[in-house]
Amino acid sequence: ADQTRVVMEQIGNLLDHNQIDPYGPRRKEQRAEMTIEVEQTIHEFRYHANVQKLGAKFDEELRRLLAELRKQAHKEWNLAHLCSRLNYNNYWQQHGGRDRSV
Numbered sequence: 001a002d003q004t005r006v007v008m009e010q011i012g013n014l015l016d017h018n019q020i021d022p023y024g025p026r027r028k029e030q031r032a033e034m035t036i037e038v039e040q041t042i043h044e045f046r047y048h049a050n051v052q053k054l055g056a057k058f059d060e061e062l063r064r065l066l067a068e069l070r071k072q073a074h075k076e077w078n079l080a081h082l083c084s085r086l087n088y089n090n091y092w093q094q095h096g097g098r099d100r101s102v
Contacts, residue, residue: 007047011038062086 014037020030073080
């Protein structure tokens with residue numbers, strides 16, 4: 001959360017200091033330049049890599065939770081119901097979490 005706040009503050013500052021024409025021939029160039037600056041900011045803070053790492057950790061923790069709940073599901077019917085709700089359409093079980101191609 002702290003890193004997100006810092007990155008968004010930096011990007012906000014870039015947007016504030018680099019005005020883009022509302023219309024006209026130069027607008028496309030300005031947007032391209034701004035895109036490069038924003039991407040550099042994101043890269044400098046390693047934001048994308050950290051979000052990917054956090055996502056992978058979340059996926060793994062959720063798979064572990066579901067596995068543990070399944071172990072106990074034979075004792076408690078409500079745990080079996082919870083597993084099925086958390087693992088809708090067996091998404092986490094079959095695909096291992098998020099689609100990594102995105």
